[in-house]
Amino acid sequence: MQGGPPWVRGLHGRFRNYGYRLTFPRQAILEAFTKTDKHLSAIDVYGQVHKIYPGIGLTTVYRTLELLAKMGVLFRFEFGDGKTRYELAEGPRGQRHHHHLICVNCGRVIDYTDFIDEEIELLHQIEKGLSKKYNFKITHHQIHFYGLCEECK
């Protein structure tokens, strides 16, 4: 296994550092995330990867998603539909950090990047305080706003 998109080559070392191998299925799973802005579930990923590599097994998808989350390459989300979803922690083009609006009626999820700067600043201060008080090493955060979307109001 060699070649592939440039950003994938950079992951080789990252995998090795963890004692993991960068195999074709793993690379194909990663690529699925670079082709969408959506929050993909295991089955979503399976569907995508299956198109270019029909031999893929669902089990491998589950194991790889967990692995990538542990490595910090993906973030894990749950929006209330019973499926765990994942997103690239940092997009190939350095996408901006974002938060979510979730419709409690239809389940629609909207990513927003507005106001993020103000949020981030405050959150960083809070992180500092919480880390000290609770002796907790904070790595990331999520903000979810719940309510009714345009359609469901």
Place this chain on the structure above:
Amino acid sequence: MQGGPPWVRGLHGRFRNYGYRLTFPRQAILEAFTKTDKHLSAIDVYGQVHKIYPGIGLTTVYRTLELLAKMGVLFRFEFGDGKTRYELAEGPRGQRHHHHLICVNCGRVIDYTDFIDEEIELLHQIEKGLSKKYNFKITHHQIHFYGLCEECK
């Protein structure tokens, strides 16, 4: 069905307004939440209620939790262990709103109320902006900080 803790009597009307009935199982499920500060899963609740009402069915617990969440009496949370958890939206003693610290290693969840005021103020402003921009009616929010707890660091 009548009597019970004072705060439960107040719910009678709330149920009626929705066209629902305040039955013994429902009251017992609600009481389980008043006896703990924890985020209870359906099976947690089932276990609690089963002690005082062995006839309870798991299905009823699931249906009641969903109902109470829809009524706004409970909030729904997912912390990554595959179980949906619930918490009283407003405690019987008017507990303060809080946010969560989640250990990605052991799954421990810490509630914190520090910094809440600053957070709330900012979030309210942001809510206003988001509501307008996305034509979204926001009802509540969650902030989760992820990382490693004292034990797991």
Place this chain on the structure above:
DNA sequence: CTCAATGCAAATCTTTTGCATGCTA
């Protein structure tokens, strides 16, 4: 060549649904 990675099948677990019966208002 060695050991991690994979895929399949089966097992687990949580949550939902169908339906006959019970109970609240």
Place this chain on the structure above:
DNA sequence: TAGCATGCAAAAGATTTGCATTGAG
């Protein structure tokens, strides 16, 4: 009494595990 609520059994889904085989390094 009417219609919501309940409990059981079965179904549906998502995720995990055991194990023999494959393949990356």
